Amino acid sequence: MRVLYVTPECYPLVKTGGLADVSAALPVALNRSGADVRLLMPGYPAVLNGLADLQPVGEPVTDLPGGAPARLLIGRTADGVLAYVLDAPSLYDRPGNPYLGPDGRDWPDNAERFAALSWCAAGFAATKAYDPWWRPEVLHGHDWQTGLIPAYLELRPDRFAGPFRPGTVLTIHNIAYQGLFGAWMMSDLGLPSAAFRVDGVEYYGGVGFLKAGCYYSDRLTTVSPTYAHEIQTDEHGAGLQGLLAGRSDTLTGILNGVDYDVWDPATDPLITARYGADDLGGKDLCKADLQAAFGLDRRPDAPIAGVVSRLTGHKGLDLVLEAATQWIAWGGQIAVLGSGEPALEAGFRHLATWYPKSVGARIGYDEALSHRIQAGSDLLLVPSRSEPCGLTQLYALKYGTLPLVRRTGGLADTIVDANPAAMNDGSATGFQFVNATNQELTWALRRAMLTYRKPERWHAMQQRAMTRDFGWHGPAEEYMELYREVAPALVA
Incomplete structure (x- = not known):
């Protein structure tokens, strides 16, 4: 199966969020x-300088x-994946x-x-x-930056009619990032004016890149x-x-x-000491x-x-600020790494000033420090108002750092709440709360504190969390099955 995996970022070449981590690991697993x-x-300078050969x-x-x-251009990533680069200096340099x-x-x-x-x-x-020497059977795009791929195949047969049409994924x-641009750009983007309609690329009076991808992709x-269900609702769509x-039926x-290979406390070179579930x-x-x-x-x-996150209301970090003094009063500490909204950055700076022995805040991003927070924290806070999947809570599980999450998206799918039933059958791996309020987050923190004060229970949860397998083999097999469904029906 030949797949062209089209992405605007890939770790460690270019990273602004979790997409970069996925783009680095999933192709290797596939x-x-x-x-x-x-x-x-795209031919960003970091990509041109970071690929081999x-x-x-x-x-x-x-x-x-x-x-x-x-x-x-073509080169190789550090993991040996072949990578094409669109070297267009006027666009990316x-x-x-x-x-x-x-x-x-x-x-x-x-x-x-991105067009x-x-x-x-x-x-x-x-x-x-x-x-x-190489033609893909599947074009797999990621996020709004690649949304016009299936639109071009559908709308520009004069340019893209080839000996076969690849499947598109x-x-x-x-979904919050959609790539919405002015309607006047249709011609500049190489799109026919007839496609500017609701059953096309038009979206709230403009050209919607993500909308186009959602409409035309196979x-x-x-x-x-859970996120697949949520984005079909008014609240999250x-x-x-x-x-x-x-x-x-196609989602x-x-x-x-x-x-x-990157996130494992038994081998991580960025942390002070290595450890595993048995020790x-x-x-x-x-x-x-x-x-x-x-x-x-x-x-x-x-x-x-611990907190490793963009500091935004979307990520629920305002709730952490509201609940922080209660956590400190119970004897807890907080370590924050992130950047984002100026008000939240200032809020965590002030909190660290008021409680210097209980709160530390680093504004910005530091990959090595994020590993140290995962390894050194007891609890990882991910109180997002919505979270498509989330990776930090998955890293935390492997490091024996119990996630405390809001029950939404991938957080709901990956963390088993420490309710009485889950504690009794040994399946609990963290703590959940439902509504994005200070009261519910504070109550979840209280449950976490009470569990922490019972070392045997806490240790058992840590061991259970560390043995959960969220490696890429399973998702890769699901994508392979999807590719098989798409490509044969469309290859002429």
């Missing part, structure tokens, strides 16, 4: 399952929307993160930048000019079964709930996995290291609640 998966990424392939790309000069300039604002040409990526992906179906990692996936409900929720002694050393790193009191009996 290749181990017998597929021939290759990446296609990078060299031109095929002919120059001369027909991108907007006319940007480009060429296609710039500072800032992939979507925002140094001023924190969206790049004004983001529509053209070009989709156009290039669709071109693999129509011509051997890109790579004379679009994965929605977070199959849709999202990153957890972000305006696309009607379309998705109408396509429910599948497949849980993300964990790359245990948690190293975790005590990691806790002492974390307390020292954040300037907290070196108290082994003080449970640390």
Whole structure:
């Protein structure tokens, strides 16, 4: 099975969120399952500098929307996955993160930048000019940045009618980010004006990249079964709930996995001491290291609640600020790593100033420190108002750091609440609460504190959590089955 995996980011080359981790690990797992998966990424400087054996392939790309000069390169990731790069300096050779300039604002040409990526992906179906020796059977796009791939195949047969049409799959990692641009851009994006309609690319008066992908793609996936249901509802559908409900028979929720080559306390080089489910002694050393790193009191009996997150209301971090003083009053500590909304950044800074021996806050992101928080914390807080899948809670399970989560999306699918029944049958792996309120989060924290004060129960939960397997083998097999359903029916 030949699959072109089209993504705007991939760890460690470019990362703004969990999509990068998925794009690094899932292709490796798919290749181990017998597929021939290759990446296609934009030619950001970090990508051009980070791939090995990078060299031109095929002919120059001369027909991108907007006319940007480009060429296609091919190299290898650190994991050995072949990766194509759309090298278009006028679109991608710039500072800032992939979507925002140094001023924190969206790049004004983001529509053209990611239309070009989709156009290039669709071109693999129509011509051997890109790579004379390889043609994909499936085009698998991720998020709004790749939403025009199936639209181009459907709407531009004059350009993309090839000897066969590959199957198309679009994965929605977070429906809140949709790629909505002005209607006047239709021609600039290479889209026919007739497609600007409700049963096309039109979305609230503009061109909707994610909407187009959801409408035209052969199959849709999202990153957890619960989220697949939630995005068909008014509360979580972000305006696309009607379309998705109408396509429910082609929408599948497949849980993300964990790359245990990176996230495993038994082998992690970024933490102070290694440990495993059979011997948690190293975790005590990691806790002492974390307390020292954040300037907290070196108290082994003080449970640390860790936070590794974007600091936004969407992630429920305002609730953590509201509940923090009660947690501290019970003897708990807090270690926060993240950035986001200025008010929440300021709130955690102030909290750390008011309670310097109980609260530490680092504004920004530090990959190594995130590993130390996972290893040194007792509890990981993920109180998201919505969470498509979540990876931090899966990392926490492996590190014996019990997640405390809101019951939504992938958090509901991956964490077993420590209710009496689950405690009795030994299946509990964390703590859940239902409504996004200070009162419910505080009560969940209280349950966690009471459990922590019973070491035998806490230790049993840690061991159970650490033995849960959320590796990529299972999800990879689900994707392989999906690819098999899509490709044969569409290959002529």
